[in-house]
Each structure stands twice: as C-alpha cells, then as structure tokens.
Amino acid sequence: DAEITQSPRHKITETGRQVTLACHQTWNHNNMFWYRQDLGHGLRLIHYSYGVQDTNKGEVSDGYSVSRSNTEDLPLTLESAASSQTSVYFCASSPGLRNTGELFFGEGSRLTVL
Amino acid sequence: QQQVKQSPQSLIVQKGGISIINCAYENTAFDYFPWYQQFPGKGPALLIAIRPDVSEKKEGRFTISFNKSAKQFSLHIMDSQPGDSATYFCAARPRAGGTSYGKLTFGQGTILTVHP
Numbered sequence: 495d496a497e498i499t500q501s502p503r504h505k506i507t508e509t510g511r512q513v514t515l516a517c518h519q520t521w522n523h524n525n526m527f528w529y530r531q532d533l534g535h536g537l538r539l540i541h542y543s544y545g546v547q548d549t550n551k552g553e554v555s556d557g558y559s560v561s562r563s564n565t566e567d568l569p570l571t572l573e574s575a576a577s578s579q580t581s582v583y584f585c586a587s588s589p590g591l592r593n594t595g596e597l598f599f600g601e602g603s604r605l606t607v608l
Numbered sequence: 609q610q611q612v613k614q615s616p617q618s619l620i621v622q623k624g625g626i627s628i629i630n631c632a633y634e635n636t637a638f639d640y641f642p643w644y645q646q647f648p649g650k651g652p653a654l655l656i657a658i659r660p661d662v663s664e665k666k667e668g669r670f671t672i673s674f675n676k677s678a679k680q681f682s683l684h685i686m687d688s689q690p691g692d693s694a695t696y697f698c699a700a701r702p703r704a705g706g707t708s709y710g711k712l713t714f715g716q717g718t719i720l721t722v723h724p
Contacts, residue, residue, distance in 0.1 A: 529714075534617070536697055537652070537714040552711070584651050596642070597712060599651030 497521075500585050500600035508608055513572040515603045517585030525588045526568040527597065528552075528560065530581040537584065543568055575607045611635050612700050614715025621722050627685040629718045631698035636679065639703035642712070643672065643683050646695040655696070656683070688722045695719050 498519040507513050517526065524545050529537040539552030541560040549560050557579060559571045572579055582604050586597040614631045621627045631641075642657035658665045658672040658681065665672045671684040685692055698715040 531717075534716055536614070536716040539711060539713075542711065586651070596654045596657075597644075597652075599653065601649070601651050 498585060498587055498598055498600045500583075500603045502603060503601065504604045506606045506608065507575050509575060509577060511575050513575050513605065515570045515572075515583055515585075515605070517568045517570065517600060518566055519585075519587045519598075520566065521587060521589065521598065522565055523587035523589050523598070524565070525590070526562070527586045527588075528558070528568065528570045529584045529586065530554065531584060531602070532581050540570065540583075541568075572605075575605075577607050579605065580607045581605060611713050612698060612715045614698050614718060616718060617716065618719045619721070621688045621720065623688065623690060623722055623724050625688050625722075627683075627688045627692065627720055627722070629683045629696055629698070629720070630680065631682065631715050632678075632680045633700050634679065635700070635702065637703050638700040640701040641672070641674065641681050642699050642701075643670075644697045644699065644714075646697065646717075648694075652695075652697055685720075688720075690722045690724050693720055693722050 501516045527542040528540040531537050538554045540558050541552055543549050543562040546562055562568055582602045584602050585600045588597050612633050643655045644652035645655040646652040656667050656670050658674050660676050663674050669686045674681045696718045699712045701712050
C-alpha cells in the first residue's frame with residue numbers, strides 16, 4: 495500500500511545542532527507540506543512544495559529549510575536547533591495541482607531540543 | 609496570524625451525548641472547510657469537509673453546519689462514543705487564483721474526551 499513515512503519518530507538534540515527530519519511518500523503526490531503541532535497553536539505550516547525543485551515558505555519558516563530533488567521526498571532541516579523548535583512535526587502530501595484535495599499525514603516526528 | 613479560530617480547546621462529553629466544536633474564520637476567500645481527526649500518536653486524517661455553497665453536510669454521526677454570513681462552521685458528533693476521543697482540527701483553504709491557494713490554515717485544535 496502507498497504511504498507516507500517520517501523518520502526519526504523521536505529525536506533529542508542539543509541547541510545549535512543541525513537536524514534533518516525525513517519524509518518519504520509513495521503515492522507520487524505532487525504536493526508536500528511540513529507542519530508543526532504545538533498545544534494551543536494547532537498545526538502551523540512551515541514549508542511546502544508543489545513539485546520537484548519547487549519550495550515555498552509557510553507562516554513559521556524561520557530557522558527551517560527544505561529541498562525537493564524528487565517527487566517522493568521532502569526533508570526538513572533545522573539549521574541550528576533552538577529550544578523553541580521543540581515540537582511535533584508532521585509531513586503531509588496531497589494529489590492534484592496545488593493541493594486541490596485531501597491532505598495525507600505521516601505519523602509525526604517528535605523533536606526535543608535541550 | 610491565525611485566520612481560523614477554534615473553540616473550545618478541550619471538551620468532555622458523556623457517551624451518547626452530542627459533541628459540538630466551533631470554528632470562525634476571517635478571510636472570505638476560503639472555498640473549502642475540512643475537519644481532521646487525530647488519535648494519540650498518529651497524524652491527522654480527514655474526517656469530513658464542506659464547501660460554502662451548502663449549509664450542512666452529514667456523514668453518519670458527524671455533521672458540519674456552515675453559516676456563511678457569520679463566517680462560522682461547526683462540527684457536531686451525535687451519539688458520541690469513547691472511540692471518538694481524539695483531537696479535532698478545523699481548517700480552511702483559500703480559493704484558487706490567489707497566492708495562498710492550496711495552503712490549509714488550521715484551527716488550534718480541540719481535545720475531545722468521551723466518557724463511557
């Protein structure tokens with residue numbers, strides 16, 4: 495079955511370190527998204543991509559970067575981790591042109607920055 | 609900048625009761641309003657969705673009521689069951705043609721607990 499997988503599922507790191515969260519989908523979806531989930535804030539969009547070589551900033555993009563070199567993967571990089579980036583991160587994908595349909599989410603990556 | 613406001617933050621309901629979660633939006637250029645359900649340790653999954661040209665959509669025990677003039681929409685869960693205990697998110701999608709097209713804006717989430 496097609497799916498979307500995130501790794502690692504849990505990560506503890508130290509302030510200032512670079513961290514990369516992986517996201518891989520096998521649906522061949524054009525659109526991929528990274529959200530962070532924090533209590534009281536819901537899901538906030540970090541970065542998104544509508545296709546290979548396309549990346550765009552979301553509402554909370556400072557300190558994060560993404561790259562899209564193929565259809566299946568959209569890794570999220572924290573250049574220099576900060577305690578404020580402790581959160582649960584969700585990757586999502588959707589078919590069609592510029593997300594005209596349902597979002598399919600991974601199971602999340604819990605990141606703790608000490 | 610939160611464009612979709614969701615309430616309450618948490619909700620406790622007895623089995624068999626009605627759960628009601630409300631959302632209000634500010635941007636009138638939204639054209640699609642989904643609700644997502646998230647169980648602990650899992651990612652959100654689409655539950656039900658509505659477009660602004662209808663006032664109500666029902667799927668089983670779940671109903672969305674939409675009030676376009678008030679810019680509000682709500683999720684009603686009839687005959688609530690312990691298995692409905694989860695976090696619920698409302699969301700809104702900007703219509704095509706603008707620079708924000710395709711980007712869902714989510715509400716803050718509601719943690720629903722249904723007691724047996």
